[in-house]
Amino acid sequence: MTEELDLTTLSVEELYEVMGDDLYDGYKEEVVEGVKEALSRNVAPYDVLTSGLVAGMEIVGNDFRDGVLFVPEVLMAANAMKAGMAVLRPLLAETGAPSVGKMVIGTVKGDIHDIGKNLVAMMMEGAGFDVINLGINQSAENFIAAVKEHQPTFVGMSALLTTTMPYMKVIIDALKEEGLRDQVTVLVGGAPLNEAFAEAIEADAYCRDAAVAVETAKKFAAIRRQRAAAS
Amino acid sequence: MKRRERRSRRRDTGSARGVPAVIPIINKLPFTEVLDDNGVQAIHQASMRLLKETGILVIDYPPALETFRKHGAKVDGEMVWIDEDTLMHFVQQAPATFSQLARNPTNTLTIGGRNTIFAPVYGPPFVADLDRGRREATLQDFHNFAKLTQMTPYLHAAGGTLVEPQDIPVAERHLDMLLAHITLTDKAFMGSVTSADNARDSVTMAQILFGADAIRQTPAVLGLINASSPLRFDDRMLGALEVYARAGQAAIITPFIIAGAMSPVTMAATLAQQNAEALFGICYAQMLNPGTPVIYGSFLANIDMRSGAPCFGTPENTLALYAGAQLARYYNLPYRSGGNFTASRIPDAQAGYESASTLWPTVQAGTNYVLHAAGWLEGGLISGYEKFVLDSEMLGIMARYVQGISLEEDDFAWDAFAEVGPGNHFLGSAHTMRHYETAFYQHQVFSMDNYEKWEEEGKEDSYKKANAVWKQMLKNYQAPPIDPAVAEALNAFVEHRRAEIRAGKPRSDWPG
Ligand code: B1M
Secondary structure (H helix, E strand, O other): OOOOOOHHHOOHHHHHHHHHHHHHHOOHHHHHHHHHHHHHOOOOHHHHHHHHHHHHHHHHHHHHHOOOOOHHHHHHHHHHHHHHHHHHHHHHHHHOOOOOOEEEEEEEOOOOOOHHHHHHHHHHHHOOOEEEEEEEEEOHHHHHHHHHHHOOOEEEEEOOOOOOOHHHHHHHHHHHHOOOHHHOEEEEEOOOOOHHHHHHOOOOEEEOOHHHHHHHHHHHHHHHHHHHHHO | OHHHHHHHHHHHOOHHHOOOOOOOEEOOOOOOOOOOHHHHHHHHHHHHHHHHHHOEEEEOOHHHHHHHHHOOOEEEOOEEEOOHHHHHHHHOOOOOOEEEOOOOHHHOEEEOOOEEEEOOOOOOOEEEEOOOEEEEOOHHHHHHHHHHHHOOOOOOEEEOOOOOOOOOOHHHHHHHHHHHHHHHOOOEEEOOOOOHHHHHHHHHHHHHHHOHHHHHHOOOEEEEEEEOOOOEEEHHHHHHHHHHHHOOOEEEEEEEEEEOOOOOOOHHHHHHHHHHHHHHHHHHHHHHOOOOOEEEEOEEEEEOOOOOOEEOOOHHHHHHHHHHHHHHHHOOOOEEOOOOOOOOOOOOHHHHHHHHHHHHHHHHOOOOEEOOOOOEEHHHOEEEHHHHHHHHHHHHHHHHHOOOOOOOHHHHOHHHHHHHOOOOOOOOOHHHHHHHHHHOOOOOOOOOOOHHHHHHOOOOOHHHHHHHHHHHHHHHOOOOOOOHHHHHHHHHHHHHHHHHHHOOOOOOOOOO
């Protein structure tokens, strides 16, 4: 039940608060309205992104992690976030604002488990990342092609089988061979993996679950931004 | 006289050799059903509609598309649609009951009818025990679980991937696992399904063990073929299935569904989808080789809507398990489902309750083949040593339960009533003396000690008790004798294949 609310009467801070509530409730159109209203007040698109959408989704993420929200609710929230992002994306590009980050993610070759990977993709999108979900059974060639095409900041790999885990190393080696390894942060996950395995294959980090994947990606993105600012 | 009889009976159980004989399970009880005939029909019709209208996606495996097309299904790209008449024409060719060879002929299985077969846990990459906690599984662990399986009278089959031996290179692992099954147990085993080549190796090893003609007559290898739900099969599974079907070996066709993610949240839709997927795989096996022995599989968990993890032992899973059995019976097919499932990481109260909540319906549904009957922990990520022992206790209880209530003259114990009369106890009556050893299930792990005794003896809970039990079982273990010539031939094949694989050869050029 949403009572009619006149967005034009709200301050920007109040707008963000409403935006947060709308994200939480998965109200796509309302989020888009909120974003447009904020933009009409000449707020920088980057500010709408970080103080509005990302901040709102952080609460969603936290409540998911703490077992308050259900998966379908988070999916609705992420979709609402995506709708808001669609409005902001061209403006962000125009103003040269730093993007939250872009991830190419897939389940590696020989492996068709994708529920966990899709959950990660959903949470990443929810946190404002652009996500290119390659799907299951993805070869090194496909990962390389996607990295070349989309120029992501992150490569996410998922494997649920001990028999397919070693293939992650094949992909990392291929990235190296193509001279792409330094451009991307490689995050890996899947139930049978652990920190030691991620280290052994020279991934940048192992992510235990979707919430940790988002936290880890944010951490790496912040480091990147700091580096970019410093250089 | 009586005493001598008893002693000889003891010898019969084989306990003197330390390896107890397998106790077959034939369910004498009425099966629990949750659907009436109309309900079964409704699910059947919904499945037919799914197969005809929605279709099945077959990824990366053109040979299967060709097979379906050739046999009258509609194929477009990687999509296959099939109508009821075509489908059922093939499904009907699958046998209602079949045998699977075991190295020890007394362990040869009859799969179907009122038989229930228990097989150990399958697939976990980790093992855990009380002493060392959770760790990556090794070949040594695989050997241990094979030995424990051999030592457990209520496990009728040796199973398959008891653990994933992570210390062995992926490409050769299946060889070591098969060799272990064949040499360390004398029960029927499962073949590799991780690729068509590995399936072929499994068949070759069975040929060496039993003879090529023998396994043509009666299958010796059972493959676990999973649908990649929703409404999708992949090249690995169909490739392995093709190898087994063409070689006349058996397969379990299981849509492994985590409802809510891999199927809709409602059980009607989930059952219809599961049924469509299972029948599609079964139909494919019959198209390849009419009469291929198959088991109609169901593995139904539901998603935890708060984390995405699979849940076990839920009321919805239980209902679906019963309904799946009814559907399998409707098609005259053996049924695989259930096990001792839990999401818990250690054999705690959650593990106990969840496991019991799946094992009871598994048995009461009349399930014919029960994978994961012992050792399952953390949603299938861990093979637990203590859990294995505790689960086996429950299997023993089930073995007794399915015998039902015997109503013979002697069971009414008229002589005991005459001897004891009102107000006295029956502990010393002749009737009791005749039956006390077998009248009640004898617990192996669960303790009935009173508090003081339990306290005095170190307050061991069942977890700790089970720890001592599996260690003792490994000590008592004796390898079943094998013909040295056969063992030598098996070793020769394994080493030959290993060398081939290391040289990058995908397919065996072993004669035969
Ligand atoms: C940045 O990048 C990142 C970051 C984090 C990432 C990430 C990527 N990916 C994951 N994460 C992390 O975040 C996610 C969200 O919190 C988490 O993802 P998870 O995926 O862990 O969690 C999900 C939300 C829920 N979990 C799952 O969805 C997986 C559950 C289990 C039960 C499972 C399922 C469902 C399936 N299976 Co499979 N299956 C099992 C699984 C056992 C288990 N309990 O894990 C496992 C993994 N399977 C196994 C096996 C053996 C198999 N399976 C197979 C098939 C299937 C199904 C198709 C039936 C189905 C998958 C359907 C699908 N669409 O995904 C076969 C292989 C098929 C293939 N080629 O891949 C087959 C070989 C079985 C067979 N004989 O047919 C075992 C693996 C053993 C091994 N070798 O390691 C297994 C442990 C179960 C078992 N005991 O048999 C984190 O890991």
